[in-house]
Amino acid sequence: MDVSPWRNRCGQQDRQACAFPRVTAKADGERVPSAVGGRERRELPSALPRGYGDRMQTSADLPDPDVIDESVTDDEGLVDLGDSTLSYLGADFDVAGLVRRLEQGDIVVPRFDPDESAGSEISGFQRQGVWTPKKMEQFIESLLLGWPVPSIFLVLEPDQRYLVLDGQQRLTALESFYKGKYPNGREFSLNEVAEHLQGATYETLNSESRRRLNNTFIQATVIEPKGPDGRESIYRLFGRLNSGGVSLTAQEIRVALYRGPVVDWIRDLNHDENWRRLFGPAHKRLKDHELILRSLALLRAMSTSGSGNGETSAYRPPMSDFLNNYLKDNRDLKSTPTAELSDAFAKSTSALVAASGSNALRYSGTINAAHVDATLANLMSIFLGGGSISPSELKKSLDKLRDSEEYRAYVTRSTSHRDSVNGRLSVARSIFSEAAEL
DSSP states (O other): OOOGGGOEETTOSOTGGGOOOEEEEOTTSOEEESSTTSOOOOOOOSSOOTTHHHHTOOGGGSOOOOEEOTHHHHTTTOOOOOSSSEEEEEEEEEHHHHHHHHHHTSEEOOOSSGGGGTTOSOOOOOOSSOOOHHHHHHHHHHHHTTOOOOOEEEEEOTTSOEEEEEOHHHHHHHHHHHHTBOTTSOBOOOOSSOGGGTTOOTTTSOHHHHHHHHHOEEEEEEEEEOSTTHHHHHHHHHHHHOOSSSOOOHHHHHHHHTOSHHHHHHHHHTTOHHHHHHHOSOOTTOHHHHHHHHHHHHHHHHHHHOOSSSOOSSOOSOHHHHHHHHHHHTTTOTTOOHHHHHHHHHHHHHHHHHHHGGGTTEETTEEEHHHHHHHHHHHHHHHHTTOBOOHHHHHHHHHHHHHOHHHHHHHHSSTTSHHHHHHHHHHHHHHHHHHSBO
């Protein structure tokens, strides 16, 4: 059934006109509005069952290396939603229909590392902190008991498949329970649940419980990008909708929306041995991946400005848009010199480790995103130009940067503002150039 009459354009001033329509998605694929001729808003009960909130937490909050990034707050309030770049609708999917679509590949739960989804044509991201078996069992129990569960967030792709942006763990739990096996291959039976459900698998559920689960509806918001700026609007909109539980980071959203060769390439750089020594353990929320992206994006901006002093007219805040544009422009890598850039990145991380060990990128004892992007972008620029810098001279240069009050201001305050970005790039360029053999 054509659902276009119920679609809305995001960004309209009339809040009533922007209310989500509800569309029911049956297991056989037919989609019908649950309230024909009107719009239905569903409110969750004011008091959820005791302990329910704990069941919606994940293990994605485990400690990660500390990263100071002022641009996160600098970017707030600087974005604007257009009124013609995406459309959206609300949909109710029955559980059996969701599982069938997952099995057929019509709903794609993307993985950040394509190696984790062998055979899939779509790569992207999967939040690193997966649910434990207990969390998965309790989610299934919640459905069987009729408790409310959070909605999922889907993007309608050009090939009419759905990309999951929020709800990966819930859908993975459903698919695993229906298959009878956890992702690790162990039998999926309900244990940490109500007594009358203990030991049950999907196959051993009584017919009433199985039908109840099959016919339970889960709410979804379906977004469809329109035009060349559609994905940028999805990024912005999802950043506003993204609340509760364990919120996705900007980079997690970014690598899902702009997945493809460029994301895979940056992922490979993230495995660099010396980079891992400099940053520390892989960041579950992809902050290490984002720092590499920032450095590459600023390096490109420096090379296109032609100023020669490290400053760049190609950078325009906010930083989030700047990074999105880099991924969009280089998504297929057709015009990106990846071999040269990869070599320059490897030489830069190797030089930093040789100069100051694992603390080379630390600023005031922690990883400062602005310090990292200025350092890496300038070092990569030197190596791309055929230059070199000795470990002893590089160590002196790093010490000069840390002692510079001017530089400190650029990497600790309003770090995504144009003056701050140009300022730190220029100071770093000047200090490194004095020590390098060009």
